[in-house]
Amino acid sequence: MQSNSDLASLFTTIADILDIRGENVFRVRAYRNAARTIEGLSEPIHELLARDPAVLDQLPGIGKGLHDKILEYCQHGALSEYAALKASVPPGLLAMLDLPALGPKRVKLLYDTLGIDSIDALEQAAATGRVRALPGMGEKTEAKVLHGIREYKTLHTERMPWSRAKLILDAYLAHLRGVPGVQQLAAAGSYRRGRETVGDLDILVTTHGDARPIIQAFVNYPNVAEVLAQGDTKASVIVQEKIQTDLRVVDNASFGAALQYFTGSKEHNVAIRARAKATGLKVSEYGVFRDETSIAGATEEEVYAALDLAWIPPELREQRGEIEAAADGTLPVLVTRADLQGDLHVHTKYSDGTASMAAMARAAQARGYAYVAITDHSKSVTVAHGLDETAVLRQLDELARVRAEVPGIRILSGIEVDVLRDGTLDLADDVLAQLDFVIATVHFHLELDAAAMTRRIVRALQHPAVRCLAHPTGRRAGTRAPFALDFTAMVAAARAHHVLLEINAAPERLDLDETHAGQARRAGVPLVINTDAHTLAEFDNIDNGLNSARRAWCGAADIANTWPIDRLLTWKTSAT
DNA sequence: GCCGTTTTCGGCCCGACTGTTTTCAGTCG
Numbered sequence: 001m002q003s004n005s006d007l008a009s010l011f012t013t014i015a016d017i018l019d020i021r022g023e024n025v026f027r028v029r030a031y032r033n034a035a036r037t038i039e040g041l042s043e044p045i046h047e048l049l050a051r052d053p054a055v056l057d058q059l060p061g062i063g064k065g066l067h068d069k070i071l072e073y074c075q076h077g078a079l080s081e082y083a084a085l086k087a088s089v090p091p092g093l094l095a096m097l098d099l100p101a102l103g104p105k106r107v108k109l110l111y112d113t114l115g116i117d118s119i120d121a122l123e124q125a126a127a128t129g130r131v132r133a134l135p136g137m138g139e140k141t142e143a144k145v146l147h148g149i150r151e152y153k154t155l156h157t158e159r160m161p162w163s164r165a166k167l168i169l170d171a172y173l174a175h176l177r178g179v180p181g182v183q184q185l186a187a188a189g190s191y192r193r194g195r196e197t198v199g200d201l202d203i204l205v206t207t208h209g210d211a212r213p214i215i216q217a218f219v220n221y222p223n224v225a226e227v228l229a230q231g232d233t234k235a236s237v238i239v240q241e242k243i244q245t246d247l248r249v250v251d252n253a254s255f256g257a258a259l260q261y262f263t264g265s266k267e268h269n270v271a272i273r274a275r276a277k278a279t280g281l282k283v284s285e286y287g288v289f290r291d292e293t294s295i296a297g298a299t300e301e302e303v304y305a306a307l308d309l310a311w312i313p314p315e316l317r318e319q320r321g322e323i324e325a326a327a328d329g330t331l332p333v334l335v336t337r338a339d340l341q342g343d344l345h346v347h348t349k350y351s352d353g354t355a356s357m358a359a360m361a362r363a364a365q366a367r368g369y370a371y372v373a374i375t376d377h378s379k380s381v382t383v384a385h386g387l388d389e390t391a392v393l394r395q396l397d398e399l400a401r402v403r404a405e406v407p408g409i410r411i412l413s414g415i416e417v418d419v420l421r422d423g424t425l426d427l428a429d430d431v432l433a434q435l436d437f438v439i440a441t442v443h444f445h446l447e448l449d450a451a452a453m454t455r456r457i458v459r460a461l462q463h464p465a466v467r468c469l470a471h472p473t474g475r476r477a478g479t480r481a482p483f484a485l486d487f488t489a490m491v492a493a494a495r496a497h498h499v500l501l502e503i504n505a506a507p508e509r510l511d512l513d514e515t516h517a518g519q520a521r522r523a524g525v526p527l528v529i530n531t532d533a534h535t536l537a538e539f540d541n542i543d544n545g546l547n548s549a550r551r552a553w554c555g556a557a558d559i560a561n562t563w564p565i566d567r568l569l570t571w572k573t574s575a576t
Numbered sequence: 577g578c579c580g581t582t583t584t585c586g587g588c589c590c591g592a593c594t595g596t597t598t599t600c601a602g603t604c605g
Contacts, residue, residue: 024577025588026577026578026587026588027577027578028577029577029578029588030577030578031577033577033578034577034578060578061577061578061579062577062578063577063578063579064577064578065577065578066577066578100603100604101594101595101602101603101604102602102603103602103603103604104602105601105602105603106602106603135596136595136596136597136600136601136602137595137596138595138596138597139595140594140595140596141594141595141596144594144595189605200605202605229592229593229594229604230593231592231593231594232592232593233592233593234592234593235593236593236604236605246605248592261590261591261605262605264605266589266605269589269590269605270588270589270590271589272589273589273590274588274589276589277588277589278580278581278582279581282589282590283589283590284589284590284591285590285591285592286591
């Protein structure tokens, strides 16, 4: 059975083909919107349809035509009209759309006049000066295309993890903060929305006076590898880390409007501007206007208020119902770092961590936490020097001394116990029963089929000692897909047995992801955001997990490590 | 192809930058 992303990419391809064919741009947009909607669903669309055939009627941007196409795709795994559509445009043209300076119009022009139907053919034409001869093209465009082809062939730019983007942005902002004339300064874009990965970096600056010296300082930043564009109010560069960075300069009266605009998402902005237009207003990056008069713009709050909307947290701005919720006053109050009272998954020198229990406890205390759980690996994880029963009891003894040594923070005894192939646990029940916080984890035998994996995990969730399931789907951000699993069944078991599901904040994991976290939240299963810290510094990875939780619309009540310690510890035994 | 606080037809976000152009089309975000 095909996945949502297969259907989404089919719609995207159709949109690209229609674009090149010069069809109605709004029809093209309809396909792109539908692709996005489908991509954002938390469950496979054929399962949603099986449960509720009317589900498509509630999805925004899906009307009669796309409705029928989705049904056809779910029933037959293909669209009958797609073959003819695909045959109408050479496949190489679609790849050409990804090159800079080339959109549907120019790709079509290249094909119609020069017969260019692939990136290789284009490279040859550009290298021999045939591209510049076309109307509307010239030497510079030709050079830009050629340059783009070489980039495309050598680096193949990928999206960057949020945590890496943060390092680059923090340094860039620090550089700009010292530039004369700079007043307000903010990072925007998908970074501000807390997306797991970001495709480019966006910086907004305000000034009273002339923007050009600020633009100049931006492009002269030593870390800039290439200047792509430079105008009076904006500029684009590529930095050494191979990611595009855009700067926009406006004056203070427009700061909120520009921040709103520059934060996106694009789809959110389109919907916001359409809403404004319906009430006779116009929204741009300069403000909210009635006729020619600005009625809002200095802050984001007043921009949203001018549209009768509550301020919407950036993480929700994905056109997934946040505008309706803002209009109804039903936006969630999202969990913040200040709400967190503890970290419930950390390692020490007892297994594969680098610090002592006392050092980890002090580090947690320094973050303002009230509690921390020490959760080293169990014995079957031999590469991490996992603990056997004897070692667990020895650690428990030492912990009594560490508690006296580090007062002022509640240190929970715990373990990250492996779930064996058959769903039993890696340590004896009488030892597990002595620990405050037992986390179950799947590390091995990831190759099981969905039925076996689901049985295995559900069995572990039924164990009376288990309070939390760590990195529940086994995904690794950007590198490994979740293992085969009936996620809905797992969530139901977690709910029944009062087991917390983890949002693992380690940047290489981010498991659960925002989509699964949202599904667990809607099912009423409390989540827990843990760093899985193996070093003192890794406590700071918590922001990655907070991003996922906030993008899953989680409030503090949905996150168990915002709870007071008593509630946390009695949650398991309150299961019915 | 979608959709309705003006609409079931006729709209569909808005503006900057570039390059190639003497007024604008195409691309981009």
